[in-house]
Amino acid sequence: MRAVNSKACSFLAVVTVCVVIVKIAIAVDRESISSLYKFRCFSGKCLRQHQDYLNESEQYFDSLNECRLVCGEYSALWPIPTGEFRLSHETTEILPGNVRFDNAGTPEDRKVKQFLNETQKIFIKNLFRECGRSCNRTSASNVLISTNIQATETSLSWQTNESYELHVSTQGSTVEVAIIANTVFGARHALESLSQLTTAKQYRDGNCLLILTEAHISDSPVFPHRGLLLDTARNFISLKAIRRQLDGMASTKMNVLHWHITDSQSFPLELVSFPQVTFNGAYSERHIYKQKDVRQIFEYARYRGIRVILEFDAPAHAGNGWQWTADAGLGNISVCLNEQPWRKLCIEPPCGQLNPANPNLYNVLQEVYADFASLIPTGEIIHMGGDEVFFGCWNATQEIVDYLASHRRGREQKDFLDLWGEFQRSVLKLWDRSRSNEPLSPTILWSSHLTDPEVIETYLSKDRYIVQTWVEESNELPKQLLKKGYRLIISTKNAWYFDHGFWGVTNYYGWRKVYNNKILKNSLILGGEACIWTEFIDEHSLDSRTWPRLAAVGERLWADPQIDASKVEGRFYRQRDRLITRGINPEAVTPQWCVQNEDECR
Structure with a gap:
């Protein structure tokens, strides 16, 4: 037995020594790899050079980031x-x-x-x-x-x-x-x-x-509004993931988080006035933003130079959460709710639109706006949504058709526009009432049929409404609204919609396209926003869909540079590295070789 143990010990000793040698070899190899290349600054770019071919007359840096700090x-x-x-x-x-x-x-x-x-x-x-x-x-x-x-x-x-x-x-x-x-x-x-x-x-x-x-x-910034829209209703996004986006925005000097917190899919916001909305609208008890959570996000953002603008989308995009109202004796606050076939009743499933024919709607909304007002800091505004109202839903609802008839209206587009405009005037009064101790402030609406240049002045005051346009860069709508004196926020649909490229016939927009998207400079243009709609995004893919492309939006809105993306590669790659250092997980935008050999992969 002693002989066997001796042999076993000898074998173990040899194995242990071999493992140690391998570990040392790996460590030495890693160290040699890390110093395999040096970098030098030439014409504002950092060039990679193998350590065996260094020129003694040149200055070299140990790392690419060290070179970029002093180069350019x-x-x-x-x-x-x-x-x-x-x-x-x-x-x-x-x-x-x-x-x-x-x-x-x-x-x-x-x-x-x-x-x-x-x-x-x-x-x-x-x-x-x-x-x-x-x-x-x-x-x-x-x-x-x-x-x-x-x-x-x-x-x-x-x-x-x-x-x-x-x-x-x-x-x-x-x-x-x-x-x-x-x-x-x-x-x-x-x-x-x-x-x-x-x-x-x-x-x-x-x-x-x-x-x-x-x-x-x-x-100083060129535009006062430099934002990100984040949709947390299609897929719930945790507070931790939201804070990561705020950290990234702070690193890029962006200053607005537009929080699309409710939609027809879910209503995850805790309401004090009507807890039934959250009970019926949240995906689960774990997928709720309590009021203290929202206030914490406001504060977390503020210390990073970011304001939070909450959006309560209405009258469309309002479904789940409102199932209980008929049983409670309030009638149908929302109509077309979860109905099929959805293509005849809404833009995307599940359907749901508020019911302006129900007089109880405005009593309920007064309390809901009071809840929002209690969350929003003094002086801050609200985004009222207002996009994609589907007239087919209202036209298929007998209660609404009868309401129109009783007011001597028919079922043409103008009749539904008048109904929509009536709703918008009413909810603006409700919001003003909820902030009665403050001066009247503007509110934001998405561009829509109601903001069409031919009818907008009929329904929306330019003193009270700011329009957020979401059209392609070639669309003339922003210029037309500017001529009428409306203030704008620009979300270029074919450059700054970061959910595109993963559904339907949409295209993915790389960071260069994002960077090169210039918006009009006009005193009525407050700035712009990139948009993260989350039908096909959750918190596990949020970072990579947002970053580092949002950094390209950040520089565009802060500086509106005359240079294009071909002139900023090195700094952009450095910013991506900075985001990683700060705990964000951006997508890769090029092979590492291209990062180390600037301008060689265009």
Whole structure:
């Protein structure tokens, strides 16, 4: 037995040694692979060079991101600045733990200081994410960030001044940063830009960050509305996944989350006034946005420079959730609900439209709008939806046909338009009543038959309504509405609809198409939105359908650059890498070889 044990031990010892040798070999091999190529800056692009063929007269960088930090006119900034800027090509080492803040130049206002404290925490968190593990190199410089803010405004609107100045200089072992902004939102954007002037640097004795030794940036957005529509009614999207989208938007300086929170498929929002709506409308008890959840999203977004605009779509796209009303003695609040064949009654299944012939509808909606008003911060607006009203549904509902006849109307398109316009006037009054302690504010509607240039002035006041157009880039509707004096938000259907390409005859729009989609510049155009409709998207595919394409929208709406996508490859790939660092899972847009060999794969 001793001989057998001895042989067994010897065998195990040999196996153990072999495993160790293999692990060491793999580690050495990985290290050699990581340093197999160096990168040099040439004509604003980072070129890859094998380490065996380096030219001693050239400067090389260990990583592509390090090269991109000092290479090119805009360094690694995304989006590009719109004002004057000057960026050095030298770097120094820093650590996130060595950053200190001086907020002496800010107003003595509790909300301002709280906002700055939160945004500074986010900034430091992003630096640690960029630096990675073992972020503890001892030779790093100190960083002192001084902030000067003029206004005490801490709520975001289309009138908010988001401009900033960022000044970076290096004195000995200290990097001095000065941020000058009118509002906390401008200061937040400055911190985002500052974080993009850094990249990770790896050493054997610990990692650190490299930061430009000098930078001077004056910056402000071209459009005040830079948004993402997120539909969470077709497929429920968790709060965690929504927060990821907000983190990505913050990195791109986008400032509006348009939250399409209800539809005919589901009504996942908790209502205090009528809990039956949520009970009948949510997919399950786990698929409900409680009121505290919605308020938390509002707050999470605000500290990232983003406002949340809730959409309560009506009178179409209103089905599940309203099944209970007839049994409760209120009549049919929704008609055509889940009826078949659906193609005769709605645009997509399941069907459901509010019933303007039922007088109880407006009593119910008054309470529902009060619920929405309690969730929305003071001064914020609501999106009223208003698209794809299907006249075939109303025309197939005897109650509505009789209502029209009693008001001396027929069953032609104009009769249904008049009914729709009557509904819109009524619900606007309900909304105003729910916000009676505030000045009258505008609301947003999707473009539709009601916003047709030939009839819009009959039904919609240009003082109270903003139209969100969702037509192809060649469609003349935006220009026609501008001539009539209506304010617009643009969602170019054949470029910024990110659900396209996965159903029907729609096409997928790559990031270059997304980036090159220019919208009209006019004082009446507030900006634009990309749209994530979730019939074929859930939270498991949300990141990859949204990112990094949304970053292309972000630069278009912030800077409206004159350059096209062919000039931004390196910075775009760097932004995608930044998104990954911040916990987002963007889709791949090109082979890694193309990332490392810019402009070779066009």
